[in-house]
Amino acid sequence: MSKACDRVEWDFLAGMMLRLSFHADWVVLILRCVCSVSYSVCLNRDMSEFFVPSRGLRQGNPLSLYLFLFCAEDILSAKVGSYPSFTWRSICGARDLIVEGVLWRIGNGTRVNIWNDPWIPGKTDNRLAFTDFIPHLSSVNQLIDSSTNTWNKELISSFVDEDQLKRILAIPINRHKLADTVTWKYEATGEFSVRSGYRKKLVVDVLCPLCKKEPEDADHLLGSCSILQQLWRGLQINMNPVGGTLNFKDHFINSFLTGDNYNKQVLAISLWALWNRRNKWVHEGVSFSLQETVFFIWGYLQEICFCYERLKIPPQNITEKFWSPPEYRAIKLNFDASFQSNPKTSMVAVIARNYKCEVVGAITYAVEDVVDALAAEARAWVPVSVMKLADFDRKNWLQNK
Ligand SMILES: [Zn+2]
Numbered sequence: 001m002s003k004a005c006d007r008v009e010w011d012f013l014a015g016m017m018l019r020l021s022f023h024a025d026w027v028v029l030i031l032r033c034v035c036s037v038s039y040s041v042c043l044n045r046d047m048s049e050f051f052v053p054s055r056g057l058r059q060g061n062p063l064s065l066y067l068f069l070f071c072a073e074d075i076l077s078a079k080v081g082s083y084p085s086f087t088w089r090s091i092c093g094a095r096d097l098i099v100e101g102v103l104w105r106i107g108n109g110t111r112v113n114i115w116n117d118p119w120i121p122g123k124t125d126n127r128l129a130f131t132d133f134i135p136h137l138s139s140v141n142q143l144i145d146s147s148t149n150t151w152n153k154e155l156i157s158s159f160v161d162e163d164q165l166k167r168i169l170a171i172p173i174n175r176h177k178l179a180d181t182v183t184w185k186y187e188a189t190g191e192f193s194v195r196s197g198y199r200k201k202l203v204v205d206v207l208c209p210l211c212k213k214e215p216e217d218a219d220h221l222l223g224s225c226s227i228l229q230q231l232w233r234g235l236q237i238n239m240n241p242v243g244g245t246l247n248f249k250d251h252f253i254n255s256f257l258t259g260d261n262y263n264k265q266v267l268a269i270s271l272w273a274l275w276n277r278r279n280k281w282v283h284e285g286v287s288f289s290l291q292e293t294v295f296f297i298w299g300y301l302q303e304i305c306f307c308y309e310r311l312k313i314p315p316q317n318i319t320e321k322f323w324s325p326p327e328y329r330a331i332k333l334n335f336d337a338s339f340q341s342n343p344k345t346s347m348v349a350v351i352a353r354n355y356k357c358e359v360v361g362a363i364t365y366a367v368e369d370v371v372d373a374l375a376a377e378a379r380a381w382v383p384v385s386v387m388k389l390a391d392f393d394r395k396n397w398l399q400n401k
Pocket of ligand 1: 208209211213
């Protein structure tokens, strides 16, 4: 019972028929047919009691398929809208994919419209590109000479060019006059499969959603995207000219590192602002303009400068002091220990520097049977203290100069 037509909500079906301008009395009649269905399940030859479903179309009823198409009609003709939910965007994306992948396989040609339907074989351009429109022709069977069962070349060549003519003449004509069928052009068998649909969608999806020209990889996001480049031109950013063996990513890093503080800020904010807009566009369908983005970035920069001024914070430079020299004629010892769990050993390194910052000695040694890293640090203290007391037993030190 798990088919698409079993999931049709009756309210939705009724609303759909009313929107398609069916008379209210007709809608009531149809709903009486649909809602009066009841089921019984046969399990191990025993029939269950009858139960009434709360949704779904009567199975085996020739009307059900048409009712289902009413519901599908809404989805096929609906627009994405300006603020679609994620689910609705996904449905519309899948719908576009299916509509784009559909190709008619010509049987007797009676169901296929010459001018509107996709019926010209090939991966792309499946709708007829005509040079002349002939109003009295509508279905493809009118282009077939039924006595010889061949294409009417003379007639067809009167409204298409040489290329289209060749593609049409190459379509084999079914001798048994079978019905026309809808096929899926991305699969060799012509049947839609989730796999080929997914693959096709992947090819579409890896393209940058902003410029739709190249795959959206790091190289593209950090430089080669034409939308990003337009944005940078709008911001009057000085990028080093691309050249040599650098790819766009490395070129970006290069420009970023060599640029002044202002350039760095603009680059960072512009990437962030564009990525934010790209996500809004992809996930919520919210479009944006480059002009608005440029103004946003300038506004943000001003805000940062304002904050720095208010807080009197100079632009950050990493000049923090990690080490300062000892007092006059004193020696400063710095030490550290590493710890290796198997076997439980530790390496200790000690460096001694005088008040002139000169290294007066250094030593490394191994300690065995250490419990853990903390113990290693603690045990490093012992020889250091001993050395201090011994007034630097110079024999143990590797003299520096
Ligand atoms: Zn792009």
